[in-house]
Amino acid sequence: MSIRLEENYKAAKEFYNSIGVDVDEALKRLKDFSISVQCWQGDDVGGFETPDSVLSGGGIQVTGNYPGKARSIKELQTDMEKVFSLIPGKHRYNLHAIYGDFAGEKVDRDEIEPKYFEGWIEWAKEKDLKLDFNATLFSHPKADNGFTLSSSDKEIRDFWIEHVKRAREIAAYFGREQNSPSVHNLWIPDGLKDIPFDRWSPRERLKESLDEIFKDEYSKGEIKDAVESKLFGIGSESYVVGSHEFYLGYALTRNKMVCLDMGHFHLTENVADKISSILQFADEVLFHISRAVRWDSDHIPILNDELREVAAQIVRYNLDKRTNIALDFFDATLNRVGAYVLGIRSTIKSLLIALLEPAEKIKDAENREDYLSRLALMEESKFHPVGAVWDYYCQMNNVPTEGEWLKEVVDYEENVLSKRI
Ligand code: RNT
Numbered sequence: 001m002s003i004r005l006e007e008n009y010k011a012a013k014e015f016y017n018s019i020g021v022d023v024d025e026a027l028k029r030l031k032d033f034s035i036s037v038q039c040w041q042g043d044d045v046g047g048f049e050t051p052d053s054v055l056s057g058g059g060i061q062v063t064g065n066y067p068g069k070a071r072s073i074k075e076l077q078t079d080m081e082k083v084f085s086l087i088p089g090k091h092r093y094n095l096h097a098i099y100g101d102f103a104g105e106k107v108d109r110d111e112i113e114p115k116y117f118e119g120w121i122e123w124a125k126e127k128d129l130k131l132d133f134n135a136t137l138f139s140h141p142k143a144d145n146g147f148t149l150s151s152s153d154k155e156i157r158d159f160w161i162e163h164v165k166r167a168r169e170i171a172a173y174f175g176r177e178q179n180s181p182s183v184h185n186l187w188i189p190d191g192l193k194d195i196p197f198d199r200w201s202p203r204e205r206l207k208e209s210l211d212e213i214f215k216d217e218y219s220k221g222e223i224k225d226a227v228e229s230k231l232f233g234i235g236s237e238s239y240v241v242g243s244h245e246f247y248l249g250y251a252l253t254r255n256k257m258v259c260l261d262m263g264h265f266h267l268t269e270n271v272a273d274k275i276s277s278i279l280q281f282a283d284e285v286l287f288h289i290s291r292a293v294r295w296d297s298d299h300i301p302i303l304n305d306e307l308r309e310v311a312a313q314i315v316r317y318n319l320d321k322r323t324n325i326a327l328d329f330f331d332a333t334l335n336r337v338g339a340y341v342l343g344i345r346s347t348i349k350s351l352l353i354a355l356l357e358p359a360e361k362i363k364d365a366e367n368r369e370d371y372l373s374r375l376a377l378m379e380e381s382k383f384h385p386v387g388a389v390w391d392y393y394c395q396m397n398n399v400p401t402e403g404e405w406l407k408e409v410v411d412y413e414e415n416v417l418s419k420r421i
């Protein structure tokens, strides 16, 4: 470790000590946060059903065509290994059903099985990663008219029910193999571009489809189920069947987790504020960390107020084990490996900032109704020497400090990504 870095760290630690913050304790807690890293930033949500699969439908969109995207499982794994070598901590990896190893075989969504994911489990074990999973109810002809589990066509509904049942079976298989429950998240695109007459029936059908799906019971050690709501999408501007209220009700009455995607609410809505409400009644919650720019744009997370507030809410009330943190962003206009590294590092940094907050002092000011001090302390903490602690933490974990990782990403692009033509 460089002398400068160590001296900076020592000074920072003394400073934090003087405002009542224990840095060692903070770093110990930070180490236990495991972020579930999405597979789909690596190849623009394409997957491997056919050699040239692309994202279609569902109101989510990838823009950009930066060269170098992963074209095979092997390439994606190589990219992920690079990514994980540039971020501190032990994390998870989040697969979508379309990322199976189908080896050129035409395997429809209602035919997926654990065997197509054995290679992933082998790789994950080798890399000491835990896997999470998602059913894929988009990029498929049977989702083309915008309805899946809430479709009025029973055949369509049954097809997707079978798909999700199989996806959960795969998640449970992961859970058993890795001795840690796999989080299975369900997001469906169902909705309408224009004002519906009937808002009721699709929701009633969705409820029934979900109840059918969750008839298959797994143990707590195998799988943790989540359902993800949304406000609107491109093509579903006027009505989304799986709204927040729908899934909140469903999750609370069926003992499932809600998934809060930071891009799935009104832009002025404080998603972090939902944590202390929902967790009064639910055991756990799943987060999709994302950055919405004017809409659910899935930009790379940066250290903005929204992300910092989510981290602060988790940390202040010791919700570390009750919040499952997953990432959901995809940007195809820049080096994808770099996108991962920046987004993950920002997410971990937001937790570190929260852990180094002078919590006792701020709480005290609040209790005394000294609101000026409360605001001043919060504002001043933005200038605290968190960077020195972060660099120390990175070195401790044998990953590049700030300002160093970018070089490695650029080298990787030169030596690996740019050769993919
Ligand atoms: C879509 C949801 C969903 C997807 C991923 C790929 O709006 O956010 O989580 O982004 O499943």
Ligand code: ZN
Pocket (backbone or CB within 6 Å): 187, 228, 261, 288, 328
């Ligand atoms: Zn999401």
